[in-house]
Amino acid sequence: MRDSRGATSVSAGGLSPTRVARPGRPRSDKVNQAILDATRDLIVEHGFADLHLEHVAARAGVGKSTIYRRWASKEELALELLLALASPHIAIEDTGNTREELTSSVNNAIRGLTRSPFGPVIRALLSHIAVDPALGDPFRATVVQARRTEIAAVIGRGIERGDVRRDVNVDVATELLVGPVYFRLIFGGELDDVFANSVVDTLLQGFARDLPERA
Amino acid sequence: MRDSRGATSVSAGGLSPTRVARPGRPRSDKVNQAILDATRDLIVEHGFADLHLEHVAARAGVGKSTIYRRWASKEELALELLLALASPHIAIEDTGNTREELTSSVNNAIRGLTRSPFGPVIRALLSHIAVDPALGDPFRATVVQARRTEIAAVIGRGIERGDVRRDVNVDVATELLVGPVYFRLIFGGELDDVFANSVVDTLLQGFARDLPERA
DNA sequence: GAGTTACGGTACGTCGCGTATCATAACTCT
């Protein structure tokens, strides 16, 4: 993120797979984790707007300068936290049952938002993701893209099985599956199995009673 | 919001329809509007996190104390602005064409978010709506509820016309129509007519190629 | 006119920002 020293960055391309063995005292992984943990706790407790690096430092038992040495801003720190929290993810297996896999897609999103620290954190950062490209672009490029790809695979299998229409737009299908979840996250409503099933049922069947006129 | 003096509040129940005629100098509506305008501009320009009441006061040509006399916090001020910006809204007419009305529902959401100051403001406040009940609850109770009711009416007409299945859950239907719009607002993607049509087409037809097994 | 409230402006203490500096700790290389 900030410099090439830490294990934080995408590994600046050293030859050795483990470490480059530079001179001087190495960055402490423990400290790194303590900062991220404290950040997570404070965001969950007080929200992103009231996240203050001085408090993070105090709770992590760390000097303020140690934080600034690794991350240039609150946003960078939050981004790394967000990506770290988003990565543990249950893959959607090929079960042979399209409805089941679609429901899993919706439930995966719900679980991530309700039963893990990822939920409160992304809730606190929604605006910044929507507004600040420095935070939004990397998030879109990794997390959102991965989820899109995964659901695209589900849709693809559904088409192969003959369960799903061939002309379904995969991007729009993803947004129809997951969009309602985020809508409820922001504007209220239960996020549970009943909702997930309701979304999938409605999507599979469609609104139309009879086939609507095409074009 | 803060006290019972201003025309701002929901009218503390005076007998006269116009004014209660209290002693002293009355609150200036001009000043009120100037503050809201300045707030809108600054949120759009710099985002909510960088909204500073001292700047609002300066741009509105107003004393800082005048702002604090009316609103207790940045959030309260932002809420009133949000509600004011959300209220101008094009109703969805009964055109007799269900597909057309559904598309209008989606396009209404898109237009509000892309072609009016409401878009940048709500984008900046998404997190606060999701996290802070003081801001979220009133917003849900008014704006979100109104939109839900409106779309429910569209669905209802569709059912009467025989275009829409009778057993469609109106809440879920609303979320399926508008959720994808908010998804793209946050996570990126074009918000245009093509998207609106795509959403409606997919929703009317459904994903399923043949009728899926029920239950 | 007297009484009351709102107005713009200014000054105040407090807090977090991001930077700089320090003595010390941890590690590499000779």
Added chain:
DNA sequence: AGAGTTATGATACGCGACGTACCGTAACTC
């Protein structure tokens, strides 16, 4: 073992915004 280098926790700094308190003046009711 010792020299060189980088990281660490701590502390201090100037800056800007916070929210409050106080002014003299303006606007309105009686």
